[in-house]
Amino acid sequence: MTSDGDFSDNTTRALNQIRRMIEKGNLPSDGRLPTERELSEKLGCGRRQVRRALEVLEAEGLLWRRQGKGTFAGQPRRPATEMAATIADKVDTLAIMEARMGVEPQLAALCARRATAEDVDRLRLLAERAHGASDSDYWELWDGALHRLIARIPDNPILSAAFDLLDTVRMDENWQHDRHLARTLKTKVVYHEQHQRIIDAIDARDADAARAAMTDHLQTLTDDLRRSMRETGEVHSFATEARITDKTSKRRLKK
Amino acid sequence: MTSDGDFSDNTTRALNQIRRMIEKGNLPSDGRLPTERELSEKLGCGRRQVRRALEVLEAEGLLWRRQGKGTFAGQPRRPATEMAATIADKVDTLAIMEARMGVEPQLAALCARRATAEDVDRLRLLAERAHGASDSDYWELWDGALHRLIARIPDNPILSAAFDLLDTVRMDENWQHDRHLARTLKTKVVYHEQHQRIIDAIDARDADAARAAMTDHLQTLTDDLRRSMRETGEVHSFATEARITDKTSKRRLKK
DNA sequence: GTGCGTACCAAATGTAAAATGGTTCGTCTC
DNA sequence: GAGACGAACCATTTTACATTTGGTACGCAC
Numbered sequence: 001m002t003s004d005g006d007f008s009d010n011t012t013r014a015l016n017q018i019r020r021m022i023e024k025g026n027l028p029s030d031g032r033l034p035t036e037r038e039l040s041e042k043l044g045c046g047r048r049q050v051r052r053a054l055e056v057l058e059a060e061g062l063l064w065r066r067q068g069k070g071t072f073a074g075q076p077r078r079p080a081t082e083m084a085a086t087i088a089d090k091v092d093t094l095a096i097m098e099a100r101m102g103v104e105p106q107l108a109a110l111c112a113r114r115a116t117a118e119d120v121d122r123l124r125l126l127a128e129r130a131h132g133a134s135d136s137d138y139w140e141l142w143d144g145a146l147h148r149l150i151a152r153i154p155d156n157p158i159l160s161a162a163f164d165l166l167d168t169v170r171m172d173e174n175w176q177h178d179r180h181l182a183r184t185l186k187t188k189v190v191y192h193e194q195h196q197r198i199i200d201a202i203d204a205r206d207a208d209a210a211r212a213a214m215t216d217h218l219q220t221l222t223d224d225l226r227r228s229m230r231e232t233g234e235v236h237s238f239a240t241e242a243r244i245t246d247k248t249s250k251r252r253l254k255k
Numbered sequence: 256m257t258s259d260g261d262f263s264d265n266t267t268r269a270l271n272q273i274r275r276m277i278e279k280g281n282l283p284s285d286g287r288l289p290t291e292r293e294l295s296e297k298l299g300c301g302r303r304q305v306r307r308a309l310e311v312l313e314a315e316g317l318l319w320r321r322q323g324k325g326t327f328a329g330q331p332r333r334p335a336t337e338m339a340a341t342i343a344d345k346v347d348t349l350a351i352m353e354a355r356m357g358v359e360p361q362l363a364a365l366c367a368r369r370a371t372a373e374d375v376d377r378l379r380l381l382a383e384r385a386h387g388a389s390d391s392d393y394w395e396l397w398d399g400a401l402h403r404l405i406a407r408i409p410d411n412p413i414l415s416a417a418f419d420l421l422d423t424v425r426m427d428e429n430w431q432h433d434r435h436l437a438r439t440l441k442t443k444v445v446y447h448e449q450h451q452r453i454i455d456a457i458d459a460r461d462a463d464a465a466r467a468a469m470t471d472h473l474q475t476l477t478d479d480l481r482r483s484m485r486e487t488g489e490v491h492s493f494a495t496e497a498r499i500t501d502k503t504s505k506r507r508l509k510k
Numbered sequence: 511g512t513g514c515g516t517a518c519c520a521a522a523t524g525t526a527a528a529a530t531g532g533t534t535c536g537t538c539t540c
Numbered sequence: 541g542a543g544a545c546g547a548a549c550c551a552t553t554t555t556a557c558a559t560t561t562g563g564t565a566c567g568c569a570c
Contacts, residue, residue, distance in 0.1 A: 010513070035561060046514045051563085067562040068522030083334040083420075087412040098365060099413035106357025157342040158354035158424055162417040169413055265544070290530060301545045306532085322531040323553030 010045040015053035017043055022062055022073050023129070029137045031073035033063065061122030061149060062129070074145035075126070075152075077167055078160075084168040091169055093229070097222040101215060103162050104147065108198055108214035110154035112207040119153050120203045127195040131188070139188065146195065150214075187224060194220065265300040270308035272298055277317055277328050286328035288318065335416065339423040348434070348484065351425050352477040356470060358417050359402065363453055363469035365409035367462040374408050375458045382450040386443070394443070395429075401450065405469075434483075442479060449475065 018039065027033065036054070040047040054071060057063050064076045111119070126149060130142035144167075151163040194217040201209035273294065282288065291309070295302040309326060312318050319331045366374070381404060385397035399422070406418035428434075449472040456464035 036563095037561085040514095046512095048512095048514075054562095065562060066522075067520060068560070070522090070561065080338060083338055083416060086334050087416050090412040095411050095413055098361070098409075098411050099417065102358050102361030102414055103417065106353070110353060154353075156350050156353050157345040158350055158421060159357055161338060161342055161420060162354065162358065165416060165420075166413060291532095292530085295545095303546095304544075309531095320531060321553080322551065323529075325530065325553090 010049045011052045014039075014043050014045050014049050015056055018050075018053050018057060019062070022057070023132065025134045025138045027073055027138075029141075031063075031141050033071040033073065035070065060125055061145075062125060074141045075148040077148070077171065078164045079168045079171070080161065080165045081168060083165055084172060088169065088172055091173060093173060093225060094222070096166065096170055096173060097218065097225065099166055101218050101222070103159060103166060104150070104218060105211040105214040107151050107154055107156075107159055107163065108202065109207040109211040110156060110159070111150055111202045112205050112210040114155065115153050115202050119149075120199060122149060123199045123202065127192065127199060130195065131192040133188075143191070143195075150198075187220070190220060191217070265304045266307045269294075269298050269300050269304045270311055273305075273308050273312060274317070277312070282328055286318075288326040288328060290325065333423075335419045335423050338420055339427060343424065343427055346424055346428060348428060348432070348480060349477070351421065351428060352473065352480065354421055355425075356473050356477070358414060358421060359405070359473060360466040360469040362406050362409055362411075362414055362418065363457065364462040364466040365411060365414070366405055366457045367460050367465040369410065370408050370457050374404075375454060377404060378454045378457065382447065382454060385450065386447040398446070405453075445475065446472070 018033070021027075021033070033039070034042065036047050036050050040050045043050065054063065054065060058065060061075065063071055063073050065071045066076070115123075123146060126142055126146040130139055130146060133139035133142055148163075148167065151160055151167075154160075194213065197213040198210060198217060201207075201213050273288075276282075276288070288294070289297065291302055291305050294305045298305065309318065309320060313320060316330055318326055318328050320326045321331075370378075378401065381397055381401040385394055385401060388394035388397055403418075403422065406415055406422075409415075449468065452468040453465060453472060456462075456468050
């Protein structure tokens with residue numbers, strides 16, 4: 001913070017400072033940034049300059065703004081609260097991962113067909129931010145932003161809505177989801193490599209490779225989650241048992 | 256309003272009057288009934304009697320109530336229906352198939368792990384009924400039932416909800432375009448073989464084979480659908496074009 | 511023209527009051 | 541004692557209003 005583009009105009013200086021603020025991660029867990037008026041006061045420049053800087057960062061995919069709400073790092077959620085509420089009491093973490101394994105690989109495959117060069121740039125930026133996250137909260141913020149952008153790029157309203165439902169349920173279930181992922185932060189390097197493989201496949205317009213890379217990524221996440229749950233002694237859901245059950249389970253009665 | 260069950264008690268009289276009110280249809284467009292307190296005053300009886308009458312009518316499915324909201328004639332809308340309505344104007348047939356290619360193969364894979372012998376028997380029955388269907392509308396009925404059962408067997412609430420959304424959108428779209436696949440004798444045989452392959456894989460507890468078989472089935476449906484659309488001169492969506500677009504499209508400018 | 515401040519608009523939030531269905535209790539009448 | 545009626549209270553939802561926040565336009569200074 002010694003020299004913030006000394007010879008630049010105020011807009012560029014504000015841009016660099018806000019970008020540094022995002023990279024550093026001194027933000028609440030929801031990624032909220034100070035208001036434009038606060039930023040203009042803190043950075044000692046006018047609100048117009050702050051807004052120009054925010055426009056750039058929004059175009060890069062690093063943050064999103066909403067009138068009346070605020071400015072947030074990452075990518076926005078589109079909550080499907082009504083539908084999520086109807087199933088909230090029946091979901092567990094592994095059911096969420098099973099659903100993600102269906103929706104997200106297909107989204108990645110469609111990205112490979114429809115992503116623009118700018119989309120790929122945004123994806124790479126988000127992956128970099130996840131890689132450089134200082135703690136698990138920020139990693140989840142940027143990982144979530146990356147997956148959300150992948151869900152938006154194909155412009156398929158149904159798959160997008162399905163992802164929104166997933167995202168909402170995941171948010172409601174976050175108290176344990178988050179906790180377990182935090183335990184496996186050591187594998188962050190692995191996650192970054194997988195992110196890059198996904199984005200590379202999208203960039204190369206290889207739909208099958210993108211689908212496979214996303215499947216691989218989600219499988220790793222699932223395995224880590226399951227391992228963490230086992231270590232902490234949590235009860236295994238039916239999903240876990242079924243996977244390792246042989247044919248005899250086929251004779252189980254209906255509940 | 257001459258004689259409302261002369262010798263009945265107040266509860267029965269209130270029941271008849273409210274039922275008549277609903278049948279007559281003198282209600283606002285949203286079907287809202289007067290509040291319980293208003294009804295008790297209008298009908299000249301106590302609120303308890305009104306509530307008992309409403310309980311009966313609610314059990315009959317003629318109305319539904321919600322605390323803090325009100326009492327409404329008809330049945331409450333399902334969340335999936337609402338969500339489907341919000342995206343109905345943005346969907347096309349190919350977007351539906353893209354979404355199905357994500358959700359249903361995963362559901363088939365999960366079926367391979369969790370289906371009981373009874374489930375497999377039901378699946379085979381539905382496949383046979385589809386195969387024996389005399390016309391295409393009838394075939395769609397049984398085919399839909401087969402896919403719905405596959406969606407319900409894994410007992411994954413999120414994927415099930417996603418399929419529910421999909422199915423609702425699909426029915427709306429089919430109804431709007433009055434679309435039915437031109438089904439030759441050959442295609443019907445092909446579909447039946449694919450159904451059997453899916454069910455055989457589920458029966459053999461081979462998740463990967465079930466996923467692949469479902470993907471193959473949906474791909475065939477998509478191809479037939481696209482061919483049918485081409486013959487009837489429907490415009491191709493962006494999805495169609497993108498699939499055959501080479502890398503140069505990647506450089507297209509932002510709008 | 512750039513920078514800066516002010517004012518205002520539109521959208522979202524937070525809060526409090528009112529409305530509404532859900533529930534319990536007491537009293538009356540037959 | 542059973543049924544009817546009223547009153548009171550609770551939980552949920554809606555409504556209205558003030559506040560916050562991003563979005564936009566205008567005026568002034570250098």
